[in-house]
Amino acid sequence: MAGKYLFSFGPWNIHEGSDPFGPTVRGTIAFAQKLKIYKELGFDGVQFHDDDAVPDMDQLSAAEIEKKAGEVRAILDGEGLTAEFVAPRLWEGPNTIDGGYTSNDPACREYAKKRSRQSIDIANVLGTKLIVLWLAREGTYIREAKDSKVAVDRLVEAINDMLAHDPDIRIAIEPKPNEPMDHAYIPTTGHAMALGYLTSDPARVGVNIESAHAILAGLDPSDEMGFALAYDRLYTVHLNDQNGLKFDQDKSFGSVDLRRAFNQVRILEQYDYGQRGEMVGLDVKAMRTQKEGMATKHLSNSREVFLALLDLVRRLDRTAVDQLIAQRDYEELDLLIMNHLLGK
Ligand code: GLO
Ligand code: MG
Numbered sequence: 001m002a003g004k005y006l007f008s009f010g011p012w013n014i015h016e017g018s019d020p021f022g023p024t025v026r027g028t029i030a031f032a033q034k035l036k037i038y039k040e041l042g043f044d045g046v047q048f049h050d051d052d053a054v055p056d057m058d059q060l061s062a063a064e065i066e067k068k069a070g071e072v073r074a075i076l077d078g079e080g081l082t083a084e085f086v087a088p089r090l091w092e093g094p095n096t097i098d099g100g101y102t103s104n105d106p107a108c109r110e111y112a113k114k115r116s117r118q119s120i121d122i123a124n125v126l127g128t129k130l131i132v133l134w135l136a137r138e139g140t141y142i143r144e145a146k147d148s149k150v151a152v153d154r155l156v157e158a159i160n161d162m163l164a165h166d167p168d169i170r171i172a173i174e175p176k177p178n179e180p181m182d183h184a185y186i187p188t189t190g191h192a193m194a195l196g197y198l199t200s201d202p203a204r205v206g207v208n209i210e211s212a213h214a215i216l217a218g219l220d221p222s223d224e225m226g227f228a229l230a231y232d233r234l235y236t237v238h239l240n241d242q243n244g245l246k247f248d249q250d251k252s253f254g255s256v257d258l259r260r261a262f263n264q265v266r267i268l269e270q271y272d273y274g275q276r277g278e279m280v281g282l283d284v285k286a287m288r289t290q291k292e293g294m295a296t297k298h299l300s301n302s303r304e305v306f307l308a309l310l311d312l313v314r315r316l317d318r319t320a321v322d323q324l325i326a327q328r329d330y331e332e333l334d335l336l337i338m339n340h341l342l343g344k
Contacts, residue, residue: 008045206233
């Protein structure tokens with residue numbers, strides 16, 4: 001049925017509220033407890049970092065990693081949840097201080113590749129074929145620290161290594177222009193898609209488009225999605241919102257700019273996003289001010305806003321829109337859309 005959407009989020013989206021200027025303000029909710037909340041909030045899919053599923057994985061053998069992942073799989077099955085993707089977390093450990101795949105230290109680059117292969121092994125146990133690469137530290141604070149041409153070669157080498165490790169996995173690169181780095185090597189959808197075409201199997205390298213990341217790059221998220229859809233490589237999305245060019249805010253979907261959110265839902269619906277199992281992924285954070293016990297509303301609210309906007313998308317008078325486009329009367333089209341969003 002057209003438009004039956006499945007929603008996902010990652011366990012990091014339920015968090016304690018620390019920021020660079022202050023400590024946590026809410027207690028920790030255990031991972032297994034978080035998994036119990038998904039269905040109540042209307043979600044079916046769980047996004048994983050590799051070590052969300054297998055904590056301290058760097059200290060474990062392959063057999064121990066598989067065993068732990070199997071335990072998580074059993075919990076997922078018990079809750080009626082599916083794993084949407086696994087993302088290697090290559091930005092917290094001592095081996096990734098200077099980046100993973102693009103680190104200047106060959107031992108660190110090897111670590112990053114090994115960890116990525118382990119993420120794929122975990123994904124297989126969890127039952128997903130999708131790997132997300134948020135290339136957090138694959139960039140620089142100063143231009144002279146790394147060679148930008150070599151960095152791209154190394155990213156390709158690492159992705160090829162993953163593609164060879166498992167002929168069935170697909171890789172969704174999640175571009176972001178900055179933060180934590182001053183400049184990231186893969187800042188936009190276009191960069192991510194072009195990188196895919198340098199790899200050994202471009203048909204298996206697509207994108208995860210995050211609204212806030214596109215906005216931070218000065219781009220419109222719905223156009224970024226349209227670009228990836230034209231290549232048939234929109235493997236997943238990280239919907240959220242962002243108030244201008246500041247730190248990555250991960251605000252609730254639609255909370256800053258409803259029209260911008262409407263257009264994201266519109267392009268997804270227009271091109272049957274979700275019909276091949278793609279999920280409507282969120283990457284949203286609760287405000288630090290939110291009290292204990294009420295810090296999941298950003299998730300249910302984002303889903304609710306998505307569905308309300310979906311209703312508006314479906315009720316949009318396409319004939320009137322097409323007529324105004326034919327007449328090149330975009331002022332009237334502008335008003336039609338605003339009135340529609342205002343419920344008039
Ligand atoms: C940060 C990213 C981050 C990733 C997540 C999955 O800016 O959006 O939250 O999406 O770690 O790899
Ligand atoms: Mg994200």
